[in-house]
Amino acid sequence: MVPMSAEPIVQIRNINKFYGDNHVVRDLDLDVLEGEFLTILGSSGSGKTTTLRMVGGFEQPTSGEILLGGENVADREPYERDVNTVFQSYALFPHMTIFDNVAYGLKMRKVPKDEIVRRVTDILALVQLTAFESRRPSQLSGGQMQRVAIARALVNHPKVLLLDEPLGALDLKLRKQMQLELKRLQRKLNITFLYVTHDQEEALTMSDRIGIMHDGVLEQVGVPKDIYEEPANRFVATFIGETNLFDGVISAVGGDIARLTIESGTVLGRCSGLKVGEMAAVSVRPERMRFSTMPVDGFSIEGIAREQVYVGSVLKSMVELPNGQEVRLERLASDPLPADGPVYLYWDPLDARVVQSPDQAVYGAVQTATFL
Amino acid sequence: MALKRQLREKLRHRGGIVYCAIIYGILFLPIAVIVANSFNATDTKPYMSWKGFTFDWYAKLLSDRSLLSSFGNTMVLAITTTIIATVMGTIVAVGMYRYKFRGKGVIDGLLYIPVVIPEIVMGISLLVLFTSIHLPQGMLSLVIAHVTFCLPFVIFNVRARLDGYDQSLEEASMDLGANKLKTFFGVTLPMLAPGIAGGALLSFTLSIDDVVVSFFVNGQTMTFPLKVMQSIKSGVAPDVNALSTLILIATILLVVLTQSKMVPNLVSKLRNRRARTLRSQDCAGTSSVNMKEES
Amino acid sequence: MKLSSHEFRSNTLPAAITVIPAVAWLALFVAIPLVYIVVMSFCSIDEYYNVTFQFTLGNYANLLNPSYVQIYVQSLVIAALSTIICLALGYPFAYLISRTFKEHKVILYMLVIIPFWTNSLIRIYGWRTFLGASGFLNAALMSLHVVNEPVDFLFNQGATILGMTYDLFPFMVLPLYTAIEKLDEAQIEASSDLGAHGLATLFKVVVPQTVSGIFSGCIMVFIPSLGAFYISDILGGGNSDVIGNLIQRQFQSGNNWPLGAALSIILIAITLLLVKVYQCSGGDMESLGV
Numbered sequence: 011m012v013p014m015s016a017e018p019i020v021q022i023r024n025i026n027k028f029y030g031d032n033h034v035v036r037d038l039d040l041d042v043l044e045g046e047f048l049t050i051l052g053s054s055g056s057g058k059t060t061t062l063r064m065v066g067g068f069e070q071p072t073s074g075e076i077l078l079g080g081e082n083v084a085d086r087e088p089y090e091r092d093v094n095t096v097f098q099s100y101a102l103f104p105h106m107t108i109f110d111n112v113a114y115g116l117k118m119r120k121v122p123k124d125e126i127v128r129r130v131t132d133i134l135a136l137v138q139l140t141a142f143e144s145r146r147p148s149q150l151s152g153g154q155m156q157r158v159a160i161a162r163a164l165v166n167h168p169k170v171l172l173l174d175e176p177l178g179a180l181d182l183k184l185r186k187q188m189q190l191e192l193k194r195l196q197r198k199l200n201i202t203f204l205y206v207t208h209d210q211e212e213a214l215t216m217s218d219r220i221g222i223m224h225d226g227v228l229e230q231v232g233v234p235k236d237i238y239e240e241p242a243n244r245f246v247a248t249f250i251g252e253t254n255l256f257d258g259v260i261s262a263v264g265g266d267i268a269r270l271t272i273e274s275g276t277v278l279g280r281c282s283g284l285k286v287g288e289m290a291a292v293s294v295r296p297e298r299m300r301f302s303t304m305p306v307d308g309f310s311i312e313g314i315a316r317e318q319v320y321v322g323s324v325l326k327s328m329v330e331l332p333n334g335q336e337v338r339l340e341r342l343a344s345d346p347l348p349a350d351g352p353v354y355l356y357w358d359p360l361d362a363r364v365v366q367s368p369d370q371a372v373y374g375a376v377q378t379a380t381f382l
Numbered sequence: 383m384a385l386k387r388q389l390r391e392k393l394r395h396r397g398g399i400v401y402c403a404i405i406y407g408i409l410f411l412p413i414a415v416i417v418a419n420s421f422n423a424t425d426t427k428p429y430m431s432w433k434g435f436t437f438d439w440y441a442k443l444l445s446d447r448s449l450l451s452s453f454g455n456t457m458v459l460a461i462t463t464t465i466i467a468t469v470m471g472t473i474v475a476v477g478m479y480r481y482k483f484r485g486k487g488v489i490d491g492l493l494y495i496p497v498v499i500p501e502i503v504m505g506i507s508l509l510v511l512f513t514s515i516h517l518p519q520g521m522l523s524l525v526i527a528h529v530t531f532c533l534p535f536v537i538f539n540v541r542a543r544l545d546g547y548d549q550s551l552e553e554a555s556m557d558l559g560a561n562k563l564k565t566f567f568g569v570t571l572p573m574l575a576p577g578i579a580g581g582a583l584l585s586f587t588l589s590i591d592d593v594v595v596s597f598f599v600n601g602q603t604m605t606f607p608l609k610v611m612q613s614i615k616s617g618v619a620p621d622v623n624a625l626s627t628l629i630l631i632a633t634i635l636l637v638v639l640t641q642s643k644m645v646p647n648l649v650s651k652l653r654n655r656r657a658r659t660l661r662s663q664d665c666a667g668t669s670s671v672n673m674k675e676e677s
Numbered sequence: 678m679k680l681s682s683h684e685f686r687s688n689t690l691p692a693a694i695t696v697i698p699a700v701a702w703l704a705l706f707v708a709i710p711l712v713y714i715v716v717m718s719f720c721s722i723d724e725y726y727n728v729t730f731q732f733t734l735g736n737y738a739n740l741l742n743p744s745y746v747q748i749y750v751q752s753l754v755i756a757a758l759s760t761i762i763c764l765a766l767g768y769p770f771a772y773l774i775s776r777t778f779k780e781h782k783v784i785l786y787m788l789v790i791i792p793f794w795t796n797s798l799i800r801i802y803g804w805r806t807f808l809g810a811s812g813f814l815n816a817a818l819m820s821l822h823v824v825n826e827p828v829d830f831l832f833n834q835g836a837t838i839l840g841m842t843y844d845l846f847p848f849m850v851l852p853l854y855t856a857i858e859k860l861d862e863a864q865i866e867a868s869s870d871l872g873a874h875g876l877a878t879l880f881k882v883v884v885p886q887t888v889s890g891i892f893s894g895c896i897m898v899f900i901p902s903l904g905a906f907y908i909s910d911i912l913g914g915g916n917s918d919v920i921g922n923l924i925q926r927q928f929q930s931g932n933n934w935p936l937g938a939a940l941s942i943i944l945i946a947i948t949l950l951l952v953k954v955y956q957c958s959g960g961d962m963e964s965l966g967v
Binding site: 395398399401402405406408409410411412413414415416419470471473474476477478480481482483489492493494495496498499500501502503504506507508509510511514526527529530533537587590591593594597598606607610611614622623626629630633634637 | 691692694695696698699700702703704706707708709710711713714717766769770773774777778785787788789791792793794795796797798799800801802803804806807813843846896900901903904905906907911921924925928934937938941944945948952
């Protein structure tokens with residue numbers, strides 16, 4: 011874990027980026043703490059890669075500041091910044107050996123020759139590529155090239171390592187392996203990692219903190235648990251994991267519990283900072299959804315069990331409501347829901363989260379990922 | 383602020399534009415001179431100083447029989463060369479790709495010779511050959527010579543296209559019932575078309591511009607470049623400039639037409655019009671509805 | 678790896694039909710004429726300037742004639758300078774149009790090729806018109822009172838070099854363009870990321886990966902410029918002959934075909950040497966035809 015006293019090493023202040031009329035990054039504020047593994051998670055077009063490239067110096071913000079160790083570097087070229095990047099396509103120099111590739115940055119900085127040899131040898135040992143020192147990139151597999159790219163960047167001891175979806179081109183098994191390796195490396199070297207990906211699971215596995223970006227906006231930043239359990243808004247709730255959403259209007263607030271009036275009646279959920287009369291939605295994760303064959307006080311969601319699938323140790327069920335909405339439940343393998351009569355859904359209000367939902371006409375009764 | 387770096391990049395960008403503009407300027411300078419001189423109302427050799435604007439030379443061009451016939455020769459030569467070289471080159475390229483046999487290295491070597499060797503060596507070697515076998519020198523010897531140096535370029539172009547070729551397309555065609563000949567014309571050839579077209583275009587270009595090789599094997603037949611060379615000895619009469627200007631305009635128009643969307647647009651417009659008339663003939667009652675849908 | 682493996686069918690008859698015509702053509706009109714040349718270089722001529730099959734090494738001895746040697750040297754110098762200038766001007770140009778201005782690269786590429794659709798002789802003559810004593814440049818200079826008399830731009834080696842460089846410029850630019858275009862932008866960013874300034878990135882990352890294009894372009898400029906006699910005729914006016922002029926003369930006014938053949942052997946030898954060097958440095962023969 012990152013110590014609570016960690017200072018921010020990268021400070022992104024009020025960054026905006028336009029490509030012509032396209033507002034790709036909007037009013038971005040983000041602090042990256044020293045020694046942490048921060049992942050920016052988002053789908054393509056969310057602006058996450060553009061943000062990373064602005065920190066690296068390959069794009070320039072239209073307005074705003076980027077502070078590295080306290081200094082504003084927005085004006086500086088990539089070679090003037092104390093950060094290094096691991097590129098998605100690895101970008102290894104094909105006409106140089108692995109050794110020369112890794113040594114490149116050190117040579118540029120005119121590090122003395124014996125120190126270069128020492129540092130390159132050490133880092134290649136760390137990524138287990140010592141035997142490949144005098145080979146060329148074309149002789150390496152994808153996973154090996156990737157490790158060279160990481161070594162080439164890390165050997166320079168940058169203040170921050172920027173990683174642009176480095177595992178995208180690897181097969182599943184290798185990717186999972188590399189995720190753990192990267193995490194191990196980061197912990198061992200104690201270098202700050204700023205990581206960009208669209209893969210949720212990757213982000214949840216590796217990161218100390220996650221920042222969710224959507225449409226150029228940073229929706230929420232927090233530790234994985236908080237992102238999952240306490241989504242800040244509707245987008246985050248639906249983006250991470252699966253959830254069930256019930257749209258409605260807040261009819262009452264008491265402490266940190268709110269009552270929502272939804273289509274079929276009223277429901278309860280945990281919320282903070284929202285007021286009576288606001289358009290909102292209750293987000294209930296499938297594993298928190300409960301059912302009964304008898305009507306439940308305080309809830310009025312009634313439906314018919316339609317599909318049930320065993321997936322290993324978990325039973326996934328789908329309940330169809332009269333208005334067409336499909337609610338998903340997930341329980342440890344047990345008896346399936348009764349298919350012959352109505353099923354009444356409810357939950358512990360503390361298990362549900364109320365989020366803002368201003369554009370209900372747009373979203374409608376939306377459901378998240380596919381059933382399986 | 384990111385201002386300083388943006389300024390630097392803008393200057394670099396501007397510098398690049400200036401550099402390219404200068405290069406292009408130099409590239410087009412002699413052409414500008416030629417075009418300008420085609421309107422030059424000078425009448426004394428060596429026709430270099432500007433004496434006023436005129437269309438006279440374009441008029442004189444029409445009556446300059448020898449110049450026009452040399453141009454005609456060049457066209458005939460180029461088209462004949464292109465056809466022969468393209469057909470022969472395509473066939474051998476496909477054959478080399480498809481069949482396995484020894485000696486491909488030798489063929490490759492033979493192909494590279496006309497590409498790399500100085501044209502003058504090609505020219506005199508063919509002259510020596512033709513003289514010793516007493517081949518009449520004229521259009522025949524010219525065609526043979528031109529095909530010889532155009533052939534490798536056609537083959538390279540088609541081969542480049544074959545490199546990325548997926549043989550399962552041919553297999554699918556034969557699986558669906560087409561025999562080898564039909565497959566060749568229906569599947570293989572259309573696939574190769576860009577390579578063939580590229581080779582043909584290159585072949586045509588090389589032929590119409592050839593000076594050195596033609597110089598040695600032309601006998602009495604005048605091609606346009608050779609006629610120009612002859613005129614240069616006596617100071618190029620501006621009607622040569624006029625013809626060159628016309629050729630330039632024609633080629634530019636050709637490029638613009640093939641590159642722009644004009645032709646495809648025209649074709650699709652004609653198709654739509656035809657479809658519309660057909661449909662209105664089919665459904666007399668609902669024709670107006672259909673027309674609305676299409677627009 | 679290709680998805681569908683390429684199967685060779687060894688049916689000799691179809692193979693022969695497709696391949697033999699072209700091979701026969703090449704053998705007859707490329708290989709055999711060259712053999713003739715080699716043979717002829719050892720022949721003599723009689724008093725009527727007819728070629729006789731009398732073996733002699735006289736032609737090769739003649740090659741060592743000092744006035745000829747001077748022309749070889751001049752030829753090589755002109756070719757070398759033309760190549761160097763083409764490379765120096767062409768490399769940044771190719772880089773700019775293929776990368777910096779890559780949104781317009783198609784039209785920019787075409788703009789390089791379009792001038793070469795006018796006959797090359799005409800364009801060389803355009804230069805002569807421009808640079809001549811009563812040509813446009815001199816007229817302009819005099820009317821601006823920069824000079825009082827026409828400057829002799831023409832009829833020297835410089836003019837020939839200008840003509841060669843101009844005529845062969847696209848043959849340098851095209852292979853360079855092809856090689857530079859293939860470069861991965863991410864590598865340039867990576868080099869910058871690792872601390873290299875612009876020039877360092879150019880020489881350590883960009884140039885090494887475009888070496889094949891550089892060699893290809895150099896060969897496509899150097900070799901033709903040894904033989905392009907019409908350029909040195911029109912712009913150099915006989916003061917800057919290249920080997921091509923020597924050869925041409927033997928087949929025209931000199932009427933000494935065997936000597937011309939021997940001179941050609943020199944050209945062939947230089948060509949083979951350069952191609953060998955190119956191949957040994959890893960050059961790809963296919964890219965020479967681009």
